[in-house]
Amino acid sequence: MPIRLKLLGAAKEVGRAGLLLDVEGEQVLLDYGVSLKGNEPEFPLPVQPRNIRVSALSHAHLDHSGALPLLYVSARPPLLTTPLSLSLSELLIRDFMKLSKYYIPYELEELEKMKDHAVPLVYNEVYEAGELTFRMVDAGHIPGSSMIVLETPSFTIVYTGDYALHDTCLLRKGDSGAIAKADVLIMETTYAEFDHPPRDVVEKEFVSSLEEVLSAGGIVLIPAFAVGRAQEILCVLAKHGVSYPVYVDGMARRANELIAESIDLLRDPRLFEKALDMARSIEDWDDRKRALSSPGVIVSPAGMLKGGPSEYYMEKLMDDPRNAVFLVSFAIPETPARQVIETGVYSSATKKGIVKARVEWFDFSAHCGRSELEETIRLTKRSASIVLMHGEEGAEQVVYRYATESGRRAYAPSAGEWLEIEL
Ligand SMILES: [Zn+2]
Ligand SMILES: [Zn+2]
Structure with a gap:
């Protein structure tokens, strides 16, 4: 048959x-x-x-x-x-x-x-x-x-x-x-x-760019999908022992909790525990202001800068050349992230302009x-x-x-x- x-x-x-x-x-x-x-x-x-x-x-x-x-x-x-x-x-x-x-x-x-x-x-x-x-x-x-x-x-x-x-x-x-x-x-x-570049090479480039921005007094926004990519980035940051504050916002916080309930499915449960201990969950607007007040890393959905708190952070950070936006997700055409990568211009319902912050894309596929x-x-x-x-x-x-x-x-x-x- x-x-x-x-x-x-x-x-x-x-x-x-x-x-x-x-x-x-x-x-x-x-x-x-x-x-x-x-x-x-x-x-x-x-x-x-x-x-x-x-x-x-x-x-x-x-x-x-x-x-x-x-x-x-x-x-x-x-x-x-x-x-x-x-x-x-x-x-x-x-x-x-x-x-x-x-x-x-x-x-x-x-x-x-x-x-x-x-x-x-x-x-x-x-x-x-x-x-x-x-x-x-x-x-x-x-x-x-x-x-x-x-x-x-x-x-x-x-x-x-x-x-x-x-x-x-x-x-x-x-x-x-x-x-x-x-x-x-x-x-x-x-x-x-x-082919994706080898993972260890991507990680090294990512961490070295990150250190450059942070040590020069900037803030790094990492827009990331709430499920999967946000946790991967937190693990990379924990593995390399980034010494600046790391914040996590939006739905990635709840995804972290759900994934922690099935921690044995992960490759290295202890690394994920370390990542969760390191990451500070953003709970309210005071936390958001704090995250924007000194050098640090903010991991937040949406990965393509469409919806989620990453839009808010982008609009606050994009005009200062000391800051950076590191894109770590595939950006499908017609999304703000894709436009930023291709033209250097960000546009949303509330803001449009040339991004002065450093923009980089890393292949964490x-x-x-x-x-x-x-x-x-x-x-x-x-x-x-x-x-x-x-x-x-x-x-x-x-x-x-x-x-x-x-x-x-x-x-x-x-x-x-x-x-x-x-x-
Ligand atoms: Zn998928
Ligand atoms: Zn799919």
């Missing part, structure tokens, strides 16, 4: 990941996220929630989780995910609902139902639904992130979600063991066009680079079928060529197209 598969989004694009599988007569939904590029969120293609036997969430980021509550308007499918992905996705979805209330076709009631129907799975714990067996394995992308492994008596499907095959300060690299068993591998391709994506292909069986998603068209093509040259069947489907794979 062939399997059928349809991308509901993240086809030749990054954002609103969603994937519908038709396996042994059962429908399975893997991830259901939103895209946050423009002013209005974009949702993935619709599904019929009543037909879904099982849904599963790879990790908390909104481009994978933001549309999931929609399923619970009219149905009650079980949602498989790790306990940490569940708590972190709730944090992010609640914030998303606050920020974009007019555009969201579900309410808190649906989010509550989603939580009620969640089936928390630790890594390698098995969930069975008829002939289908599900398992989550560590994806090495953010705390709690998973690859989803779906087995039947006759074949294995592996969905990587977002993943990395390199260690970071925060996380061990993803568990690539399941990839070798996959008959169908559905993989992300975000950074297929280049938590995704595979090109070599890791190629390594992934080499890990698969020669008979494996490879389905590409979660990358711009050019990126998907790079992996497509590599996979076909390596003798694998590869597919880069468009959104909404049913793909039939004969096994």
Whole structure:
């Protein structure tokens, strides 16, 4: 029996990941996220929630989780995910609902139902639904992130979600063991066009730039995603023993607490404890003023300078050339961060102008680079079928060529197209 598969989004694009599988007569939904590029969120293609036997969430980021509550308007499918992905996705979805209330076709009631129907799975714990067996394995992308492994008596499907095959300060690299068993591998391709520089080099450059600004009396703003990147940066600062005050603001504070509850998932729990001891949580406006009054480091969402307290800090710090803004997240087009990197101009609803503070970008990516994506292909069986998603068209093509040259069947489907794979 062939399997059928349809991308509901993240086809030749990054954002609103969603994937519908038709396996042994059962429908399975893997991830259901939103895209946050423009002013209005974009949702993935619709599904019929009543037909879904099982849904599963790879990790908390909104481009994978933001549309999931929609399923619970009219149905009650079980949602498989790790306990940490569940708590972190709730944090992010609640914030998303606050920020974009007019555009969201579900309410808190649906989010509550989603939580009620969640089936928390630790890594390698098995969930069975008829002939289908599900398992989550560590994806090495953010705390709690998973690859989803779906087995039947006759074949294995592996969905990587977002993943990395390199260690970071925060996380061990993803568990690539399941990839070798996959008959169908559905993989992300975000950074297929280049390799990330080695982590130790990035860290050294980052810390040396930081010391330069701080010792000359400046303040360094580090806009960072609340979940994942903020904690990675705090670990880097703790590891290198930065001697100036380090502040953390916005949703990153709550994310720190939730991640601390699952501290054993981290590569070096003691380093994270040290990072949390070092970081001072900003609780009110007096704290914010204090953070802006003397040399120090401020880690705050939003990573792309769109929303969150990082906007406030940016507007306070950008006019003084002693200060600096260190961008540590990928900046998608049409975001203030991307504009700052490309043109040196910052603009928001409340302020527009040339940034006089020093601007630098550091590649702290938590995704595979090109070599890791190629390594992934080499890990698969020669008979494996490879389905590409979660990358711009050019990126998907790079992996497509590599996979076909390596003798694998590869597919880069468009959104909404049913793909039939004969096994
Ligand atoms: Zn992600
Ligand atoms: Zn993603």
